[in-house]
Amino acid sequence: MPTLQDVARHAGVSTATVSKVLSNTPYFTEETRLKVMQAVAALNYRPNLAGRALSSGKTEIIAVVFPYVYDALFTDPFVLYMLQGIEAECHAEGYNMLLSTPRLTAAGPDDHYLRLVQSGYVEGMLAFDNVPLASVLGPVHQRHIPCVAIGYHETQYYVRSDDYAGGFEMLQHIVGLGHRRIGLITVPEKTNFSMDYRLAGLRASAEASGLDFARLPQVSGNYSIEGGAAAAKRLLDAYPELTALVCLNDRMAMGAVQQCQALHRRVPEDMAVMGYDNIPQAASMLPPLTTIDQQAPELGRTAARMLFSLLKSHTPEPVILPTQLIVRGSTIPVR
Amino acid sequence: MPTLQDVARHAGVSTATVSKVLSNTPYFTEETRLKVMQAVAALNYRPNLAGRALSSGKTEIIAVVFPYVYDALFTDPFVLYMLQGIEAECHAEGYNMLLSTPRLTAAGPDDHYLRLVQSGYVEGMLAFDNVPLASVLGPVHQRHIPCVAIGYHETQYYVRSDDYAGGFEMLQHIVGLGHRRIGLITVPEKTNFSMDYRLAGLRASAEASGLDFARLPQVSGNYSIEGGAAAAKRLLDAYPELTALVCLNDRMAMGAVQQCQALHRRVPEDMAVMGYDNIPQAASMLPPLTTIDQQAPELGRTAARMLFSLLKSHTPEPVILPTQLIVRGSTIPVR
């Protein structure tokens, strides 16, 4: 592969000149600029990023960190959806995404991750940091690597979706439709901060409506479609009088809808079902799913934008993205 | 951050010694080895990968390339599912994945991608190269970067799923259940090699069964759930006598099932519906979807294994992964 040296030789200038012309330093005559660009084109030169990284620290790589816990990472469409927003920004800025999937235990992230963080390879990090068990940010802060977190662990730069408000809105919608016999499909507490805040929003909403939250039947569904279906079955068996199921994510809601149909309860006529996330599939279910949009692509996009702002030595403000109620066919007024 | 120099000083040896000890070169006394390791631990040293990359070309990074065409990349669970297999191997080998998503047009991949390929940053590549429009491999071969392709473009090292056999098996199953009035939900030809081969398999199977393939009603569904639903509607409106719908992927099959239910055709009693891919959601639909398993995680895992084999200077054989018919509740014998 041709190097800077080759270009310099070909253009009859010094390597310093080539380097500066290529990084758009002003103060060059049009003539030398032209000579350089022609040599670059003639040799089809592209910079060796390892060389650049070593001398300047610029690698044009950011790490996107998704801790590898539960099955979420590779089965939740939400992940891919958020990645879409990150990709869009990276592409616009000419950066590459390095996908890091540390194994996370109470002792912290694994060694492979530590190695990456301290490798000098990544200019910045975007960390999905939402597991109460442990944060992935410790080693990042220690090395002073610019980082934006998506989640609730304490840190300077972060983006969050307003899960509390989303949870609040959710129950408000259901109650507004006249439902009072409401079953909740949740997840084990303290596995994910967002889920805990959604639940807190539900609780506040229930109390604001004069419902006794502690009395609402609640079963944990473990995130998946199957988990949602199983939870729905347990709820409906034990509480046949229910008229609405409120699920903390769309996948569990999908399972709940299927389970209702299998038990010959029509959705929405006999049972209102509501999800959370607004994953792409939610709109194309039958019936289409009422849900809370947490703007997954925008979440990723905003975090990426903040990171690039940081890399340009600005100090962006944390962002809490609003949620939005999306009413579709799976919820109608109670009969 | 501490450097090799720091470690050498701390241990009272040369940098060459530290470097060699860390790369497990033999011929060192237990004593110096110990001194080095203690210094490494004391300083919490981790190698700077840019330095290593520059001097040895080893970066511990492979690029995973998914061309950005259609909506597939960020909406198809299949992508994430395959990535899971790749991640597993990378993690085992201590490598990192750089996710590259070149915009692909007939003129080839975009400039950002070319820059990456020639950056000296990636030790090897795993390319999802399956779009007839253009290949992403040109610049990779030109720079002699070790590369394994997942797809049908011509290249030395590749992994494919046996789409032709899968297509064949598919129709064979449906015909074996006694169905003769079969509608096909496909995609536009020449947008994706795998799809074309599945279709070729269907054709061969039809002919082997004495069916006139050209006469089977066929509508293009454009990959998505909505596309599948719309295609199913057009088929059932025009050909109410159909008893089976064969869909070239699971997402379209999901849409087809929903459409059937919306039109009050019960699945599987009134209409058998079959998909292809065996994405995670297929098993948890209602009814669960009969499909062809193309072993997505194994596809990614095999490709990654081949690449690591290449990086160790072996010459792996191309692999064609067998497909497997997964019979679930969405297909039963014709009445």
Next chain:
DNA sequence: CTGAAAGCGCTTACAG
């Protein structure tokens, strides 16, 4: 406006 030279942090023949 342009260039000589040092340096980023590693690895690797080559000597001994």
Next chain:
DNA sequence: CTGAAAGCGCTTACAG
């Protein structure tokens, strides 16, 4: 068994 030294391909004060 260990080390001195060159070199990987860039960038960046510093001079002029």
